[in-house]
Amino acid sequence: MAHIASSRPKRSGIRRAERRFIAMVLAPTLLFYAVFRFYPVGYAFYMSLHDWRLLRADQVFAGLDNYRMLLADPLFHQVVRNTFYFAFGTTLLGTASALALAILLNPIRQGSTLYRLIFFLPVMTSTIASATIWLWLYQTRFGLLNHLLVMAGLPRVPWLQSATWAMPSIIIMSVWAGVGFTTIILLSGLRGIPAAYYEAAAIDGAAGWKVVRHITLPLLTPVLAFVTITGLIGGFNVFQQVFLMTRGGPYNSTRTISLHIYDYAFQRLWMGTAASMAFVMFAMVIMMTLVQMYLQRIDWEF
């Protein structure tokens, strides 16, 4: 670019115009991120160090009391366990299903769009609408799933009404809701594998599972790692389906951290405690992000 600049007298004028353009775009951008992202995070941390209640004039400084309380609170421990249960359950089941679907979908030429659209249908559906549908499918007496179980001669399952079954039920619903998205991402990862590898394998007489095991999976590992980590991070945020389907019950068996934060902040209005929970959640997300950054630095060589 420098040699162009020296040969064109207009270049310095262009540089000035460029600088003005950059400033015009970046000044409001930085203001936005400072005011609506960084400032609230700092504010939240300030809140978490106080016994901060909404609509109170003087907030009482509490040091690390909120965090100490969380450490000692068995309910909060359960909430964190529930959140991990949901995140890992949904991600593992979801990634495995998406991988199977993507591998099945990849070689297909006819009708591929139709299948993709069908798998993607639940992704487009609002979680609240999906949760409403599944609330009906899981209904103990009249729901379709128990009707089918009875017709197959099996006992009814108290899906959302038992502390054992409620979380698996929400996981199944969430896998259904999200698997199409992961499938599309894995599919675009598969499309990136050069056809030459498959041809070489075919010439060597390898087919089916062998090809999947020795070519597809190793070459797809970076994408799989990405999908797993972002799935876990997304799982930590789960709110809508538990809010609508179980409200955290029965016996707090589906109470996740996001729901717990919402209840503390906007039902009880104990915003300081809620903010300290949010930072526990932040720590979980940061941990996962660090794992992802570490995985990305690995040179995936097989």
Add this chain to the structure above:
Amino acid sequence: MALKRVERLDPVSQTRARSARVSGLLRTNLVNYILLTLGALVMVAPFIWMLSTSFKPQAETITFPPQLLPKRATLENYTQVFERLNMVRLYMNTAYVAVVKTVVNVYTSTLIGYVFGKFTFRGRDVLFYLVLSTWIIPFEVYMIPLYVMMVNMNLGNTYWALIIPEISSAYAVFLFRQFMFTIPNDLLDAARIDGAGEWRIFHSIVLPLARPVVATLVAFYFMWNWNDFLWPLIVLTTSDKYLLPLGLSMMVAEFGTQYGMLMAGASLAIVPVLMIFVSVQRYIIEGIALTGFK
């Protein structure tokens, strides 16, 4: 290219390789179709049951054994939803908020992504990573102060409170910056030398080139915004301001056992996003590929 390589082999292994490949392809694809169709059935079954229930009168929704088709199909569930939920207003509210948020966010993020991707200036990388770092902040961390800020600015129960915090998003900025690397610098420099201003270059060269990515992100952000729940739940307090997911959740709380009506409401919430996606779906795979996926 592949055929050429096979032809270089001796005749025996050439035939063997070709026949193995053809028969292998047929066999695996047949299995693929069967398994995919099974999977597809599982995926659509809830929707079919939703539609079927939505056309059943209340008494028929709880019959055993379950009937796929209603004996006496009715539209009363839909008319009920329109009357009790004020569906027209919910649609208008949701469409307004979702369109404004999507257009603003995608436009600003293209612009910011362009500046970070196509210009060199001091501190660029630091600033970019500063913006990008906000991507990992869970919404739960800043939603509480954000709520207090909105209330202090007298923006509680307004759409401004929904729109303002979403003017730009790190995720979209990141994806657009990735895309900008694919635009050749020479193209932009040529326009500069021809005397085009920076805004003109952005609007008439960069933005059109970014169309597949813009379409993909418009589809996804429209979907996310249309379905957004937690923040509207916190901010909106009167039912005339409610958006669709919020209205639907209120309906579940109020008419929890009228499954026909709930399913009619769910069906009505799904249709618009479906239409948007079907209309841009050809861009989506391309858009995902261009940004290096995600």
